Amino acid sequence: MKDNLSSTFNALADPTRRAMLAKLSQGETNVSDLAKPFLKKMSLPAISKHLKVLEDAGLIIKTREAQWRPCRINGEALKDVSDWMEQYRFFWEESFDRLDEYLKTMTKNKKGKNKNETKK
Amino acid sequence: MKDNLSSTFNALADPTRRAMLAKLSQGETNVSDLAKPFLKKMSLPAISKHLKVLEDAGLIIKTREAQWRPCRINGEALKDVSDWMEQYRFFWEESFDRLDEYLKTMTKNKKGKNKNETKK
């Protein structure tokens, strides 16, 4: 998982990590408070690892305050995702019927060797 | 990787798969044409697996046309990602200075640094 966008998407591909971001969207929160909802499901080291994935992906910034580690969302990685998404906006905003029509017709002549063109 | 959003993000967390989506954004393409740019790097079965990940995540739809499998982008999974992203728009659209200020102040009294503050 080398490039930035890949590690960001990878970090988002887990419901525990997304729930942590949801909590952080309400404001700075330290590790043990972030952990609280999950401690029945998993241990604190597991939480710590999830936070490291988020931090390495640039989605959060962890700071120090006495023995606590307040975390907050870092907008930049989210911006990278948003920017990447923009090029596909067409695909979810168009009506699906028109989209299908568009995709089926715009590439008619690239199909290759089928002379009978068995399209539906 | 159970829920839809997780498998969608997971599918996007790979540069080969994102490159395939980029190609598909120009129109329907069958498997061997999609594979072409990658055949120096990996085998056809590897490509086939990547496409299965995209398909299982709902990001593409694979159809049949004679011995070819034309693939096209499915907007719905991308819409799910876009909808999820919306709740975080604030974090990448605000100026970073103001964002930091906001996060630092809105939760001042939840820090626990203040001595008599034994939370909940």
Added chain:
DNA sequence: ATATTATTTAACTAATTGGTTAATTAACCA
């Protein structure tokens, strides 16, 4: 100093991923 609280690191394990080659399925073509 010592104890307590917050968090991370180490060492380990099971499950998953991403690739391989070889075999198989499926449709077309002559």
Added chain:
DNA sequence: TGGTTAATTAACCAATTAGTTAAATAATAT
């Protein structure tokens, strides 16, 4: 029929991931 093309499946392997428990680090509080 047999041969070719397109794509998938099977069997396997190495690397990574996601969790565990136990130990270590670090700051605060007594």
